[in-house]
Amino acid sequence: SFDLTQPLSVSVALGQTARISCVGNYIGINSVHWYQQKPGQSPILVIHTDNKRPSGIPERLSGSKSGNTATLTISRVEAGDEADYYCQVWDISAGLFGTGTKVTVL
Amino acid sequence: EVQLLESGGGLVQPGGSLRLSCVASEFTFSNHAMAWVRQAPGKGLEWVSGISDAGARTYYADSVKGRFTISRDNPKNTLYMQLDSLRVEDTAVYYCARDLPGFDVWGQGTTVTVSS
Numbered sequence: 001s002f003d004l005t006q007p008l009s010v011s012v013a014l015g016q017t018a019r020i021s022c023v024g025n026y027i028g029i030n031s032v033h034w035y036q037q038k039p040g041q042s043p044i045l046v047i048h049t050d051n052k053r054p055s056g057i058p059e060r061l062s063g064s065k066s067g068n069t070a071t072l073t074i075s076r077v078e079a080g081d082e083a084d085y086y087c088q089v090w091d092i093s094a095g096l097f098g099t100g101t102k103v104t105v106l
Numbered sequence: 107e108v109q110l111l112e113s114g115g116g117l118v119q120p121g122g123s124l125r126l127s128c129v130a131s132e133f134t135f136s137n138h139a140m141a142w143v144r145q146a147p148g149k150g151l152e153w154v155s156g157i158s159d160a161g162a163r164t165y166y167a168d169s170v171k172g173r174f175t176i177s178r179d180n181p182k183n184t185l186y187m188q189l190d191s192l193r194v195e196d197t198a199v200y201y202c203a204r205d206l207p208g209f210d211v212w213g214q215g216t217t218v219t220v221s222s
Contacts, residue, residue, distance in 0.1 A: 035209070045209060048206060086151050088153070088208075093165050094153070095153030095156060097150060098150075
């Protein structure tokens, strides 16, 4: 099966760097997208096509990929970064979201 | 402002049907693939279905294949999802999203509750 596995939670101190992994077969050959979702809100696209930032997304957020692992990095973490984050891949005939990671800012 | 507005959710009994709609505004709807994504209470995001820009190609998650039907009316800037043979586990907030690729525009969601 084609699954995307993320850590359940990541805790990070204010001003430090958070890294969220997304592991799955075929990540290496498919574009990976990342979404941020705050409670009660619709998701927001924060990274598309592995490492591209949509307009309005701060440079503190970046995406990378190596082998079967994609990583979302949030530098200089702010209180407003506290949210759930999901990776996502479109594979020929189906979309798939990762299991989701809750980022807590300490 | 680029916007998607869903409607059509509600409370339905198991085995029942609903039709969701998503009206797009302030962008050329016919130029974009679209998708439905759902989120069960307290759970993560689940891709449900996608459709190509002209509507010729449709895709479904295994969990809804044969029960849900995605369609679109480009002159009306509207995306649809027909939900049939609904199950308790279909209870969720249903979002429509523009597929850029990457879902770059989302609606506010419409809630579907399947319960007896």
